[in-house]
Amino acid sequence: MKASHMTQxxxxxxxxxxxxxxKVKALDSISIDFNLNQVTALIGPSGCGKSTFLRCLNRMNDLITGIRVEGEIKIDDQxxxxxxxxxxxxxxxIGMVFQKPNPFPKTIFENVAYGLKVNGVTDKNLIAExxxxxxxxxxxxxxxxxxLHDSALGLSGGQQQxxxxARALAVEPEVLLMDEPCSALDPIxxxxxxxxxxxxxxxxxxxIVTHNMQQAARTSDVTAFFYMGKLIEAGETDTIFTKPAKRRTEEYITGRFG
Amino acid sequence: MNVKVSAINIDGMKNPEERYLQEIRREKAPDPTGPISESESQTASSLENRKQQKPLFFNKKRTLLQHLFFNLFRSAAMVNALALFIILYFMIANGWRAISIDFLTQPPREMMTQGGILPCIVGTLCLSLGAFLISFPIGVSSAIYLQEYASEGALVRAIRLGISNLAGVPSVVFGLFGLSFFVTYLKMGVSILAGALTLALMSLPVIIGATEEALKSVPATYREASLGLGATKLQTILRVVLPAAAPGILTGGILGISRTAGETAPIMFTAAVFFSPNLPRSIFDEVMALPYHIYVLATAGTEIEVTRPLQYGTALVLISLVLGMNLIAILFRARLRKKMRR
Amino acid sequence: MIHSFTKFKEKLMNYFFLLVATTSISILAMITLFLFKEGLPIFEKVGIKAFIFGNYWYPTADPAHFGIFPLIIGSVSVTLISALISIPLGVMTAIYLSEIASSRLREIVKPVVELLASLPSVVIGFFGMVIVAPFLQDHFNIATGLNMFNAAIMLAFMSIPTICTISEDALYSVPASLKEASLALGATSFETIVKVTLPAALSGISTAIILGLSRAIGETMVVLMVAGGAAMVPGSIFDPVRPLPGSIAAEMAEAPYRGDHYYALFAIGIVLFIFTFCFNIIADYLSNKYRQTGDATL
Incomplete structure (x- = not known):
């Protein structure tokens, strides 16, 4: 069923x-494809490199001094x-949603309009729309x-996230990176x-990077398991969660470590 | 650039791929250096290759603006360095010739147009040391109360407000207070004691601030461990917290001394004199002091032009003293911070 | 028995430290008390209004005039001009240090700013007198290099470290997550600084500016040596002025003990004290407001 609407x-x-x-190698020869209109979940124990990898995809790691990247990441062959x-x-x-909700100390409207404004949209009606x-x-x-014109900081955690x-969507990105977007939120x-x-x-x-196995199973089409800076296994979520090819993956998913 | 993004937004295309292709076309158009060559886009481009590629997506206006302003900010920072450099340069270039063993070890002669500045050096050392001995225990104790004992409340807020306001009182007002309270009311006269007390009050906020900072950086686990072993609060503070914070506190102390050594206005009415042929013999003696000596020679002397080398020389000695202490404190603190990080 | 003694000692130490900690407030109270004690008598001779708004400061003439309006104007104008230099330079340096500089450069530039702060004011005044003043005189074709402009430049470099250090703290404490969010939306670093970091640090930066101004208005030696010392309302930035602290320092030595002149100088001290006290209260209010409402100050 899932495979049918997968555009490869x-x-x-x-x-x-x-x-x-x-000098510390945090990611070790990772090769993976992310397909159009699919949700890919990156799972693995803390410190396995999944967040680091995610932040490579929009070069957020550039902000850290002393990092080095080898190999390539292509978006539409670029x-x-x-x-x-x-x-x-x-x-x-490439939009990004962070682990903890981080709205700007501005109004709700200003938060969402921010990306448009810095990207040069001046038409008021268009922005409002x-x-x-x-x-x-x-x-x-x-x-x-x-x-809309109240401070965004008055919202609840879930609303803030x-x-x-919404703020990330407003600039119409093609890809959405989510770094444990629910880790600070309640179940509802x-x-x-x-x-x-x-x-x-x-x-x-x-x-989406997640710690939560159920969340990965519920939301994603493809799941990739990271361990110690390596990509151990990636495949259709159903397969990964029912009959993983690697022992490590199985151990992690069944909760034997991690 | 502005038009580009809004245009994309307006046509409201759903398909990201198509939108992206159009965007590439738009981006490419104004850039004659053109697309990246095929070989580069196909082979896993090595770092060398990457360096040679010309920018493809280049938000010219925004990048230019950023470039412009970042350079402006950088220049602003450099202006400060330049100012420091220029001041130091002129003081050293004009002052080093005046400095000799005699200059540092002889009293002034011939109506202060010749001779050395020994009484000024001694006077300044006495005043700074005196101020330090008074303000250091008070400052450290105040900080201990604020960090270790006090719970946030109206009283602590009042104390903090008092400290921050004390830090803001102009130096000349301290001078007035010293004159009316220590010199006149407590009948100390113009003396080292009155001057040191006045300077001590001035440096109190510096020492409190530095000590608080040092105490804050002592990990809570130290305190918990000590208390957990059955030590009292006082024992914990004296045996665990203070030793751990000692380097930071001493740094603050050095900064405090160096600040008092350079102050002029507070000692003008309370301790310093124009000229005194003898070295001070007790804390009730009046003294000459380096900063006041510079001021006197530069403005009130009868032979301002003649004594210029002496002025530069005195200024150089004062700068060396103050900057030397500061430099020590800064380096000391930098090492301390590195250690803490480890 | 031993137990209760220890307890008693602990309690005693608590009160001891509390007592010492209140020293600062007591000192502040004493300063206020003694300034008023020695300054208020002048108002028996001159009305407060005449003192503040009087245009003539001739304390040694017969009859003496005690109008400090020109001195107030001198102080205010020299501080404002210095602010025009110190605020942009100080804030931009802070931005450079906290947002742009590599950690290696920061390790160099920060001590430079700190060393600038530690230069004794008398040295800066001396530098203004013997280096800057002749330079201005030669290059701007003016009567004296000892004027408001010169003093303002010197004061600016004395207040830059204050403005810079406190602003940098404020900028630095803006959560990295906010900066990241902005960058992830495709804002440039510069846009992020202007639209996210600066607004979030605004109250801290305001505090920095006010404390910087407070330092400039209370600074004594520089204005005493460099401002020129003429007790008149200036007509141009190259006119000499006589700011409040300069008058006190210059005249106290020659004022007869507990004479009118002496009282008047203490009254100037009161005015100066009130000025800086207000600045500090505002700064304190701003920084506390910031702390209480967290990021929601916009």
Whole structure:
């Protein structure tokens, strides 16, 4: 059933990716494809490199000094680590939602409009339109439409996280990276985000890092298991969770370690 | 660039792929250096190859703006360095010739147009040391109360407000207070004691601040471990917390001394004199002091031009003293921070 | 028995430290008390209004005039001009240090700013007198290099370290997650600084600016040596002025003990004290407001 609507077009390919923090090798020859309009879950124990890998995809690691990247990551056949690539533009095309909700200390409206404004959109009507659309997409509209001009910090944690998703969607990225987006949320808020991920995949390619095995099973089409900086196994979620090829994967999924 | 993004937004295409292709076309158009060559895009491009590629996506205006402003910020930082450099340069270039063994070990002669500055050096050392001996115990105890004993409340807020306001009191106002309270009311006269007390009050906020900072950086686990072994709070503070914080506290102390050594206004009315042929013999004597000596020679002397080398020389000695202490404190602290990180 | 003794000792030490900690407040109270004690008598001779707004400061003339308006204007204008230099330079340096500089450069530039702060004011005043003043005189074709402009430059470099250090702290404490969120949306580093980091650090930076100004207005030696010392309302930035602290320092030695002049100088001290006290209260208010409401200050 799942396989039937899988379009097997790779949107992002990582090939032989090595990543170093100073002398420490944090990622060891990672090669993986992320397909268009699919949700891929990255799982693995803490410190396995899954978040580091995620942050390679929009070059967020560039902010850290002393890092080094080898190998390549291509988005639509374009190497994102080539100096030809403008990182700013890249990040606009690849949205990111962070572990903890991090709304700006601005109004709800300003938060969502921010990405549009820095990217040069000046048309007020257009901004308003897009803000509404993004907040609706993030399933937050009914809750905040009366108070768009209140501070975003007055929202609950779950609402803040959905606002951050809306903020990421507003610039119409092609890919959405989510770094444990529910780890700071309660079960009800988590459920809402998961439903959201399900609808969003119609439009976006989504890569989600999660600690939560059930979440990976519920939300993703493909699951990739990371351990000690290596990609141990990647495949259709159903397969990974029912009959993984590697022993490590099975041990992790069945809760024997991690 | 502005147009580009809004244009994409307006056409509202759903398919990201198509949108991206269009974007590439738009991006490429103004860039004559063109697309990356095929070989490069196909082979796993090595770092060398990457370096040679010309920017493909280049938000020219935004990048330019960033470039411009970052350089502006950098220049601003450099202006400070330049200012420090220029001041030091002129003081050293004009002052080093005046400095000799005699200059440092002889009293002034011939109406202060010749001779050395020994009484000024001694006076400044006495004042700074005196101020330190007074303010250090008070400052450290205050900080201990604030960090280790006090719970946040109205009283602590008042104390903190008092400290921050004390730090903001102009130096000349300290001078006035010293004159009216220590010199006149307590009848100390113009003396080392009055001057040191005045300077001590001034440096109190510096020492409290530095000590608080040092105490804060002592891990809570140290305190818990000590208390857990049955030590009292006082024992914990004296035997665990203070030793751990000692380097940081001493750094603050050095900064405090160096600040008092360079102050002029507070000692003008309380301790310093124009000229005194003898070295001080007790804390009730008045003294000459380096900063005041510079001021006097530069503004009130009868032979301002003649004594210029002496002025530069005195300034150089004062700078060396103050900057030397600061440099020690800064280096000391840098090493300390590195250790803490480890 | 032993137990209760230990307890008693602990309690005693608590009170001892508390007592010492209140020293700062007591000192502040004593300063206020003595300033007023020695300054208020002048108002028996001159009304407060005449003192503050009087245009003539001739304390040794007969009859003496005690109008400090020109001195206040001198202080305020020299501080404002110095602020025009010190605020942009200080804040930009702070941005450079906290957001742009590599850690190696920061290790170099930060001590430079700290050393600048530690230069004795008398040395900066001396530098302004013997180096900057002749330079200004030669290059700007003005009567004296000892003027408001010169003093303002010197004061600026004395307040830059204050402004820079506190601003940097404020910028540095803006959560990295906010900066990341902005960058991830495709904002450039510069846009992130202007639209996210600076607004979030605004109250800290305001505190820094106010404390910097407070330092400039209370600074004595620089204005005493460099500002020129003319007790008149300046007409141009190259006019000499006589700010409040300069007057106190210059005249106290010659003022007869507990004479009118002496009282008047203490009254100037009161005015100066009130100025800086207000600045500090505002700064304290701003930084506390910031702390209480967290990020939600916008």
């Amino acid at each position: 077009t790779p949107k992002i390919t990582a090939h032989n990716l090595n990543f170093y923090y100073g 190497d994102i680590y080539a100096p030809a690539v403008d990182v700013v533009n890249l990040r606009r095309r 897009r803000v509404e659309k993004s907040i609706r997409q993030a399933a937050l509209w009914e809750e905040v439409k009366e108070r 959905r606002l951050c998703i 808020a988590t459920q809402k985000i998961e439903e959201l991920i399900h609808t969003l995949k119609e439009t976006y390619t989504i890569i």
